Amino acid sequence: MNEIKRFIESELKRCAEFFPIVTILGPRQSGKTTLAKSFFSDYSYINLEDPEYFELAKNDINAFFSIVKTPVIIDEVQRVPELLSKIQVIVDKEKANGQFILTGSFQQGLKSAISQSLAGRTAILNLLPFSIRELNSAGFDFSKDEFLYQGFMPRHYSENQPIDLLYRSYFQTYVERDVQTLLNVKHKNLFEKFLRLLAGRIGQVVNYESLANDTGVSKTTVTEWISVLESSFIIFKLEPYFENYTKRLVKSPKIYFYEPGLASYLLGIKNPEQVSRDPLVGNLFENMVILEILKAQFAKGLEKSLYYFRDSKGFEVDLIIADGRTIIPVEIKSASTYDKDFSKNLRKFCEFAKNSLSPTVVYSGNLELETEGIKCINFKNCGNLID
Structure with a gap:
């Protein structure tokens, strides 16, 4: 190949x-x-x-x-x-x-x-695993569910390594060697449980105390584990965006995985057909889209400048791309059929965020359009937001 x-x-x-x-x-x-x-x-x-x-x-x-x-x-x-x-x-x-x-x-x-x-x-x-644009340029073109199931690890595409073997090996190697070296984890089964709990909370505001209670370890341990997972490129944080729009803003980060395929593996997803039926399909899709935009930034040698917005009343914009003094607000929807309601939060956000530019909806449908100043694009093209 x-x-x-x-x-x-x-x-x-x-x-x-x-x-x-x-x-x-x-x-x-x-x-x-x-x-x-x-x-x-x-x-x-x-x-x-x-x-x-x-x-x-x-x-x-x-x-x-x-x-x-x-x-x-x-x-x-x-x-x-x-x-x-x-x-x-x-x-x-x-x-x-x-x-x-x-x-x-x-x-x-x-x-x-x-x-x-x-x-x-x-x-x-x-350098992260392959992006959708890199795979598309090499002739690999898959559906949303197929991408979320198989992920983007080069070994799958260069050696045709079966997905279940790839992520099982990756997971075991990471837990048994790297984590033991970095953390000296005494109870490996608890750390495995913790990783699966994190996969189940993709795209959610991280709650250290809840994670500690559900895992059966201290809050200090959870904080340390998250730090090491972040440093070793397993997970990354999406911090909240602040611009003095209101004093009542959520201040905790969200957690995402650097490899959506690993997250799907940890959730027990065994084939692409299970992806669309999984209750976390929206979260997984959001993870993939944010990651694609992050890959596009890294490919240009840029630092991560991605955030989310949420106030204390629950009003939220999924992604904020900071570009100098301007921002690009992005809503992410896993649906394949366009709905004008997809852009309602963007319209509301742009009313008070006057430094907004090119508000965009990213979804899994093929119809791409622009209406009332808001673009709607297919997820395979979301890396273009950085160009």
């Missing part, structure tokens, strides 16, 4: 031309290594998952760099963050751009180490 082109490639090329180091962050199996090795095919390659390289890097940095010849790709650099100080010394001496391509799948400790050692020396890009 031909390699699927990643839309982030042009930004990757630009960053390598102007920075001595490019750091690519993203979930495990999102395609970071494939992208780096194919785009920088003449670079040497070091994988810190390899025990031999790991031990050498951990125990003798000078010996490690005696065998590492630049330009080089160093995979999973978060495993030995101590390397970053030495990399700083090397790039300051060599004064050449594009010398190091670093990848990492855990951002908490890595971002802290980068800010201390590599400030001003590295560009940071975020």
Whole structure:
């Protein structure tokens, strides 16, 4: 099968031309290594998952760099963050751009180490699993339910790995290895229960106390677990938008998954037909649409600038895309038949949010139109909102 082109490639090329180091962050199996090795095919390659390289890097940095010849790709650099100080010394001496391509799948400790050692020396890009636009450009075109069931992991599309095996393996590997390493979880079954509870609350305002009670752990533990899940690209938060429209606004974030297919797996969905019957289909669809827009931002090297709006009376707009001083309000509906009521919250919001631009409804139908200044588009085109 031909390699699927990643839309982030042009930004990757630009960053390598102007920075001595490019750091690519993203979930495990999102395609970071494939992208780096194919785009920088003449670079040497070091994988810190390899025990031999790991031990050498951990125990003798000078010996490690005696065998590492630049330009080089160093995979999973978060495993030995101590390397970053030495990399700083090397790039300051060599004064050449594009010398190091670093990848990492855990951002908490890595971002802290980068800010201390590599400030001003590295560009940071975020690579998530395939976007709908990337898959469409490669000839993969599926329905809403099929996308939500199978997700976007490259291994499924490049190796035709069965969905049930892919997510079972991903889930088990993450819980049994990564989480044990990061958290030293004593009761693995409780953490598994917690992940499934989170999947059942996609798109809901997070309630730490309720999650703690339902899982059977402390609120402090829930807070710590969410932090690690966020840092390791399993979940992300959508923060509420504030613009002094009213003092009575909801202030807690919502939780979404970086991979809708994993969320469907955790909910026990076993085929595309079950998706449309699942009571959370609207939440899953909302997750996918927000994620597609986030992928479009990351592909351009932009920081996440997505929010939601809700006041204390329950009035809500699903998504706010901040673009400088203007915002794009977005309503997300999983229905496939257009209804003029889809835009009523957008009209109300735009009455008091005068910095609104291009209010848009995203739904699963094929009819695309604009009426009374509000656009209605198919979900496969929602990434275009960032263009």
